[in-house]
Amino acid sequence: MSFKSRIEAMRKYLTAAEEKAADYIITNPQAALKMSINELAQASKTSAATVSRLVKTLKIASYTAMKVMLSHDVATQDEADSKDMQLDIDANESFESITNKLIKNETENLNQTQSVLNKEICAKVVTQLEETSQIYVYGVGASSLAALNVYQKWTRIGCNVTYEKDFHVLLTQMASARKNSTLWLISNSGETPECLYLADQARQQDLLVITLTMFSQNSLQKMADLALTTCKPNEPDVRVGATNSIAGQFYVINVLFYLYFSRNFQPSAKAIENSRQMLAHYQKRWHKK
Numbered sequence: 001m002s003f004k005s006r007i008e009a010m011r012k013y014l015t016a017a018e019e020k021a022a023d024y025i026i027t028n029p030q031a032a033l034k035m036s037i038n039e040l041a042q043a044s045k046t047s048a049a050t051v052s053r054l055v056k057t058l059k060i061a062s063y064t065a066m067k068v069m070l071s072h073d074v075a076t077q078d079e080a081d082s083k084d085m086q087l088d089i090d091a092n093e094s095f096e097s098i099t100n101k102l103i104k105n106e107t108e109n110l111n112q113t114q115s116v117l118n119k120e121i122c123a124k125v126v127t128q129l130e131e132t133s134q135i136y137v138y139g140v141g142a143s144s145l146a147a148l149n150v151y152q153k154w155t156r157i158g159c160n161v162t163y164e165k166d167f168h169v170l171l172t173q174m175a176s177a178r179k180n181s182t183l184w185l186i187s188n189s190g191e192t193p194e195c196l197y198l199a200d201q202a203r204q205q206d207l208l209v210i211t212l213t214m215f216s217q218n219s220l221q222k223m224a225d226l227a228l229t230t231c232k233p234n235e236p237d238v239r240v241g242a243t244n245s246i247a248g249q250f251y252v253i254n255v256l257f258y259l260y261f262s263r264n265f266q267p268s269a270k271a272i273e274n275s276r277q278m279l280a281h282y283q284k285r286w287h288k289k
Contacts, residue, residue: 001112001113001115001116001215001231001232002069002072002073002112003025003026003029003058003066003069003070003073004026004073005112005231005232006058006059006060006069006215007022007025007026007058008232009214009215009216009231009232010057010058010215010216010217013057013216013217014054014057015050015053017046017047017050018046018050018053018054018057020044020045020046020050021040021041021044021046021050021051021054022054023044024040024043024044025040025044025070028043029070029073029074030074031043032067032070033067033070033071033074037051037052037063051063057217059116059215102243105243105244106243106244106247109230109231109244109247109248110247110248110251112231113229113230113231113248113251113252114251115231116215116229116230116231117228117229117252117255118228118229121226121227121228122228122255122256122259123259124226125210125226125228125256126256126259126260126263128182128208128210128226129154129159129182129256129260130260130263130264131180132180132181132182132208133160133178133179133180133181134160134161134162134177134178134181134182135150135154135159135160135161135162135181135182135184136161136162136164136170136173136174136177136181136182136183136184136207137150137151137161137162137163137183137184137185137186138163138164138167138170138183138184138185138186138194138195138198139185139186139187139195140167140187140192140194140195142188142245142246143186143187143188143192143245143246143249144165144186145246146186146212146246146249146250146253147163147184147186148163149249149250149253150163150184150186150253151163153253153257154257154260156271156272156275157260157261157264157267157268157271157272158267158268158271167194167198170198171198171201174198174201174202174205174207177205177207179206180208181207181208182207182208182209182210183198183199183202183207183208183209183210184210184211184212185198185199185209185210185211185212185220185224186211186212186213186249187211187212187213187218187220188213188214188230188245188249189213189214189218190211190213190214190216190218190219190220190221191218191219191220192220195211195220196219196220196223199211199220199223199224200223203223208225208226209223209224209225209226210224210225210226210227210228211223211224211226211227211228212228212229212230212249212252212253213227213228213229213230214229214230214231214232214245214248215229215230215231215232216232228252228256229252230245230248230249230251230252231248
């Protein structure tokens with residue numbers, strides 16, 4: 001994920017001093033690359049402590065790692081944030097323009113999501129899904145499609161998954177949740193009221209909470225035991241559809257599913273084969289020529 005993308009995703013969580021340092025770096029990237037942390041602090045009229053906090057807030061490993069990231073932005077002219085990469089639709093836009101735009105946006109979105117996907121967190125999520133007695137999964141709007149994707153994938157290999165679009169029904173189901181159950185909440189913004197309430201109730205019941213949100217210090221992520229992230233999608237504030245955000249969510253879910261399947265290969269493969277045979281039997285019986 002590019003440095004500028006991280007800034008835009010986290011801007012509302014920065015202090016005034018951190019934002020001042022961030023804006024200087026974005027405006028003067030080549031100059032910032034040549035500066036030590038003290039020189040950057042002096043140039044941006046902040047302090048070395050502020051720059052260090054900025055690096056930490058952006059979830060970058062070190063000041064050196066930030067400069068490596070910034071160097072890549074400069075080399076590529078930060079194409080990920082250029083105007084033509086936005087998923088806006090113009091009147092009478094051509095077929096070629098739409099198809100090229102979607103390919104560019106989705107490719108960049110997946111590359112940036114891969115860069116913020118934490119290997120250790122993914123491994124812990126897979127372990128939790130292996131050990132849990134029941135998985136509750138929920139999302140609102142487009143995120144409900146991602147929740148349905150989780151339900152379809154893990155139930156097919158024999159896991160106990162509850163997917164319910166109705167918030168009130170899910171809440172009543174969670175009231176009698178078995179011990180060692182898991183709640184998996186999906187929200188691009190991380191501020192969906194229903195998800196925040198479910199997370200709060202789950203914590204009161206000692207259920208482990210997994211979240212999947214975009215990269216930011218959002219409220220839902222702060223309530224999670226295990227927080228998965230996608231990149232901030234290349235979508236305008238007013239969008240025709242959650243195209244990139246849902247693609248990022250599906251990518252993370254697919255990564256986790258493949259990791260889970262690989263670690264539980266024999267039983268998972270057997271379950272897939274059983275479901276294939278059942279469908280083949282149905283088709284043979286009811287779709288005879």
